[in-house]
Amino acid sequence: MRVVVPYDGSEQARKALDHAVERYGDGEIVLLYVQDFVAAGYEASPGAALPGYWKEWYEDAQAEAEQLFEEAQARVDIDLETESAVGRPERAIVEYVEDNAVDAVVIGSHGRSGVSRILLGSVAETVVRRSPVPVTVVR
Numbered sequence: 001m002r003v004v005v006p007y008d009g010s011e012q013a014r015k016a017l018d019h020a021v022e023r024y025g026d027g028e029i030v031l032l033y034v035q036d037f038v039a040a041g042y043e044a045s046p047g048a049a050l051p052g053y054w055k056e057w058y059e060d061a062q063a064e065a066e067q068l069f070e071e072a073q074a075r076v077d078i079d080l081e082t083e084s085a086v087g088r089p090e091r092a093i094v095e096y097v098e099d100n101a102v103d104a105v106v107i108g109s110h111g112r113s114g115v116s117r118i119l120l121g122s123v124a125e126t127v128v129r130r131s132p133v134p135v136t137v138v139r
Contacts, residue, residue: 001027001103006034006093006123009068012108014075016138020106021076023136027103030081031072032096034089035061058086090126097131105135 003024007013020029035058062084069082085092097105107124128135 002030002101003027003104003106004030004032004093004097004100004102005106006089006108006127007031007068007072008033009071010108010110012110012138014072014108016106016108016136017072017075019136019138021078024104024106025076025078028081029078030083030100030102031069032093033065033068033082033084034092035065035084035086036089037086061086089123090130093123093127094130094132097133102133104133105131107135107137109137109139 001024003020005013005017005020007017017029017031037054037057065082065084069080073080083096085096087095093105093107096102105127107127109124110122124135124137128137
């Protein structure tokens with residue numbers, strides 16, 4: 001069994017990882033970190049026009065992903081696979097599932113809070129609707 005856990009370091013993502021390890025720990029668990037350039041544009045709209053902004057943003061996002069992967073690996077007693085993607089989280093997660101041999105997704109109920117959650121909608125809800133494999137939403 002190969003299970004994808006979208007992982008952004010939030011409390012809900014940590015709970016999803018814990019659930020995946022408990023339920024599917026004898027299989028393969030893949031942490032998927034999605035670098036959301038749309039959210040980055042909302043957060044830094046004036047700076048986004050500066051030369052080099054997106055390259056720096058990408059490098060910072062990659063470093064953040066590596067740090068989150070290390071923290072997640074330290075939480076569990078099994079080896080985790082890790083993957084990164086760039087794009088809208090809901091699309092990137094479903095595309096990863098479609099393009100790879102994945103049997104299930106375990107996702108936190110939400111990772112964002114406040115205005116960005118309202119603007120960007122519910123990632124978990126979209127993944128549930130569009131995923132070709134079963135999705136477990138962990139609260």
